[in-house]
Amino acid sequence: MNIDERFDSIIDSFIENAELLIKFNYWDNLTVRKLHGWLSNFKSREEKYLAAAILNSIIFRSEKAKLALSENIFHILLPQILEENDVYTIKNIKEWINDLNGRSCRELPFRFAAINNVDGRAVKSGEVILSAIQKQFFESTLTVSLDAANSLIEKGKIKALIFFDDIIGTGTQFKTFYEKSLLSTKKIKVFYIPFVAVANSYKDLESEYENLFIRPVEVIDASHMFFSKNNIALNVIDSLSHEDFKAFYLNLCRKNKINIDGNLGKGNLELTYVFNNSTPNNNLSILVHHNDQWNQLFKR
Template sequence: MAFHVPDGWESYFRQIKMCYEALIRERVIQGISPTTLGAWYNNFKTAEEKYFAAHLLDSFIFRSEPMLVAACRQIITKTLPQILTGLGCNFGSISDFLSAVQTNDHDKKIIFVPVTSTVPGKSSDAIIRLFKRANSIPDSKTKYPEDIPLLGEDLKYVVFIDDMCGTGRQFSKFYSKYQLASLANERKIEFIYIPFMAHLKGLKKLQRDCPNLHVHPLETLDIQHNFFHSVEGDVEPKLWFKDKVNTVDDVKNFYKSILKNYGIETITPFGDGKLGLTIYTCLSSPNNSLNIFYTDKSPKWVPLLAR
């Protein structure tokens, strides 16, 4: 049976739309206007498309700037001090630690580094700028990865700040490109990677590929975050967890038909690594997430987000 709408879908459609309009109006969600939401919703024409759109929006996770600022502050006040304590670093009190990282001096015991990338939708400079601003970190305490070998022997801790670790391939290549394993062994530098979010698939890859790397995401994602995942159990065919009516295969085929009908070209319709995520931030649209929210490459389609 092809993708179909269950009875009562109109009520669900209206409920989700009204909910998000209220969240935007009350500024719980920032960076998206009611007009933009309405224009994106109007992309969907048929009953099946509108029903599908409601499920997309119901699964949509958006990290606004205030949320990212809170995450940045969590890194400095909680996550990083706990990591350093586990590594045997005695930095005194939290106040002493904050004073050390916020002081504009030549002490390079600890530095913060962006995860630079050429991947579209990823803005490493914007992420590190936000991190610095949120925590009053001076320029002297941030460096680019190519600067690491040039820094003095007093360097002990390098902290990489990132928004998302999906499949782990990007950071694995980054780790290899800058020969971080060699630096860790030769210079006895501790490399710490703190992404705001990381998928289990990526964490497992980094565990294999990146020796001497301490990975501590603020939030861990798994198969439950895949928009297309199935109801648990051995029942065949696999039913879509969202409505338990349509099969996963029918949902995927319907999604691909939407992309085709509206001229949305992509070689990764289900996101890079087929992770099927619906997670975005005000600074980036991860390539592991569905591009139906942000694509601007079709004249037939109005995006909800800017990439």
């Protein structure tokens, strides 16, 4: 693969844009110094163009952005879901927030729970998100363990259980949790609300269980894959195709002994979708890889 000096201005432009996003705190977990450290991993013009194209493709969700997503859930999505499924009717947002934080909140016919016990371990992203959302929007007594939820279900005290997550990538992690917890056998409606979901994955997952309802705040699809034909940064050089860039990327990973989930992200989803406190495993591995010879950009 060969890229000549005519494209240096594009490289510079993409990097300058990333620097501005950091300086204006849109990328609020990163410093310009760390950005330059990551860029120093790339030596040739071709490698630098690839790195710049990756930076240009990043969708980043800052702390403020996550708060906006959470507000969307509690002001719009969740009230709609509860009413549509005959669980609870919200008269107005002010009364709704009061209900979630009042003394009688335990009488509400739903509870919030964390996704856990997947392969014998807790799912960090779901627990962190639930904790952050709870502090912002509802009384902690509405958060329950699965054992407590099962007791409430058996007594007929709740009609729905609600889970939050950062992303549905392949959906396999939640499927494992759902089946291990036997939720599909319970007489309850389960609402699973991720900040973002891959379109086909979440629809396929939802279709497998009658009592599961998935409502992502944001939906992404194949056009968001880094090596998609929709990636404008990879369309600029007429002599190079998206497949050329993919082959070059994979070779760069091999050369630098990078090997995480096949390097295209779990499920080969090729994402560049990052949260300020986590990087989903469906992302390109080059975003999170680190060792003594390679400077990391984002933490996993």
